[in-house]
Amino acid sequence: MMGHPPVPSPYAVLDRPEDWLPYGDAAKSPQAVSPTQSGWHVGRMISDLWSYEDASGVWVLVDGIGWKRLSPASRSGHTHMTLLAGTATHDNLPVDFHEDADGRIDQLIV
Template identity: 70%
Template sequence: MATPVARKPRKAVPATVTAAEAAQAPPAPATAEAGPDTPPPAPAAMMAAATTAQDMLAPAPPSLDEQGIAIGDGLTVGWVHHRMITHLWSYDAVTGVWVWVDGIGWKRLSPVSEHGHSHLCLLATLATDRNLPVDYHEDAAGRIDQLLV
């Protein structure tokens, strides 16, 4: 049987956050009641809140238009073609992943299948990283359930 080893107490580390670290932190939900079904803030608001002197020299992000492809009372079409996913946002729940579709707005990735959800996240990340156009299908709840890159 091994004998317990005495450990030295750890020193407290001050909880200071630099401006660069704050700019890299994901945005906090707007209210305490925000959950996986609550869409994240618009990317323009996230960018404005995290602007630093170094960011001022960077080129401006593309215009993010929130208009969707709507039919009648706000129902969207099933398949949407040739769109760009420009931003990703996730909540602290496994199924709380949203993508910003340029020209459409925030769309939640469907959490119906845990394995399928992981693949949707991977494809959305690839499309964002490589600036690839996507085609996607929305389910009856308006969530992306199929993604073609």
């Protein structure tokens, strides 16, 4: 049977008022800042994700460490690490990750 799925109507996407800036800041931690510990971290769990309205604005909450931003070095790399972080969170899979000198995750294994 053919039917119409409940897709968003063209009117559902409205412009926002011009004086409203984007909410949040991709470069700032959503919550408590965790100290930089450059190098590899092994066997960690990611329990939360946070995404700003920015092409490279994803943060992950690493259990026992705190919020870490995924490195914005490239858009595709940021998306790829987001995919892995999503799987790790959803399926409770441990991750190994590398933290760069600025405290951002630049390599992620799940």
